[in-house]
Amino acid sequence: MYRKAFPKCEVAGPLDPIEFNHGGYVKNIPHKCYECSNLFEGECVRAMEQVEDYLSLDYGACRKTGDCNPVLVEDQFVKSKVYVPAKCVKCPFLEYHTILGFRCHEDADVWGAYGKTLDWGHWSPEIPNIGLESGKLVTIELIQAVQEKKEVDAIKIFRNLNKGTNIREARDAYQELSLKLEHHR
The missing domain is CATH 1.10.286 (GTP Cyclohydrolase I; Chain A, domain 1)
Structure with missing residues (x-):
């Protein structure tokens, strides 16, 4: 899931929620994103040429501390093919959505049904997050x-x-x- 989070957002600003409406779909997004020129249809285009995809908005850090190195999600039913921060694996707020993938629902009452982006802390990938113009899958x-x-x-x-x-x-x-x-x- 870090492929939707990197490169990290460098824009500073308030993270309080503000209502965002796109095509009749209403959700809350971080205030700093609402005012940012990189906001497009509820996602971020900050590195579109590099990643060849939209990136997730920056919701800030979660309140759970711990290791943010990427690990595969695995339980008695599922072994995922995507990585999440280690601290999220056993977290009760980690939820999977068929379109958005794994999301954090720590503040579901604030951010709504789709939660927020996972918190990668100070970890960042050693290899640049790049994609293909064709939109084909890259791992x-x-x-x-x-x-x-x-x-x-x-x-x-x-x-x-x-x-x-x-x-x-x-x-x-x-x-x-x-x-x-x-x-x-």
């Missing part, structure tokens, strides 16, 4: 393979993530990710 494992210049591994990972893609698409994705990694070092 940390794919980015690591590209960073390590393991083209064959990257092609396999890409094609497993993006069913129905051909080798040409995978090689093009490898090239695009390689260029972005060079640019964001």
Whole structure:
């Protein structure tokens, strides 16, 4: 889930909730986001060229302390394929939404049905969070393979993530990710 949170928001401002209406859908968002030029349809475009996707708004820190290093969510029923902060794994406020993924419901009475972005604390990924113009799926494992210049591994990972893609698409994705990694070092 950190792929929706990084690069971190650098905009300072108040985090108190303010009502936001988009297409008849009403929710509360942080005040600083409401006034920010990066707000678009309830999400953030602060690194659109890098990530090739919208990022989550910055709701500030949660009140729970603990380790924020990423871990896979796993319980007796589910082993996720996404990472969440370690402190969130056993937290009763961690909830999954089919569209937004894992979210924090610590202050559900304030932020509403979809909660807020997970708090990654001072942790940040060692590898730049980059995406593809095509919008195809990218994972940390794919980015690591590209960073390590393991083209064959990257092609396999890409094609497993993006069913129905051909080798040409995978090689093009490898090239695009390689260029972005060079640019964001």
